[in-house]
Amino acid sequence: MFVKLNDRVxxxxxxxxxxxxxxxxxxxxxxxxxxxDQVAKSQKFESIKEADKWLKKFLKPQK
Structure with a gap:
């Protein structure tokens, strides 16, 4: 399944x-x-907690 990471990826x-x-x-x-191989990276975050919260939301199954 393809998921949009940002405007280009x-x-x-x-x-x-x-x-x-x-x-x-x-x-x-x-x-x-x-x-x-690293294939992509996200935007910058201020804290690890913010990055973890974003990752959980990003990987949540799409409906």
Missing amino acids: YLNLAKITRTKIDHVEDGIRVRFYEGQ
């Missing part, structure tokens, strides 16, 4: 093998992986 959730909330140079981001 759609993710095929069937291929995503893991997600990771990570501190990077410019803030906190959620990273999406297919196997060993």
Whole structure:
């Protein structure tokens, strides 16, 4: 199932093998992986709690 991540990126959730909330140079981001390869990352967040809340909402089954 394809899900819109942002204006330019759609993710095929069937291929995503893991997600990771990570501190990077410019803030906190959620990273999406297919196997060993990072295929996308989210917008910046101020805290890990905000990123986790966004990820749960994003991965919630679409109706």
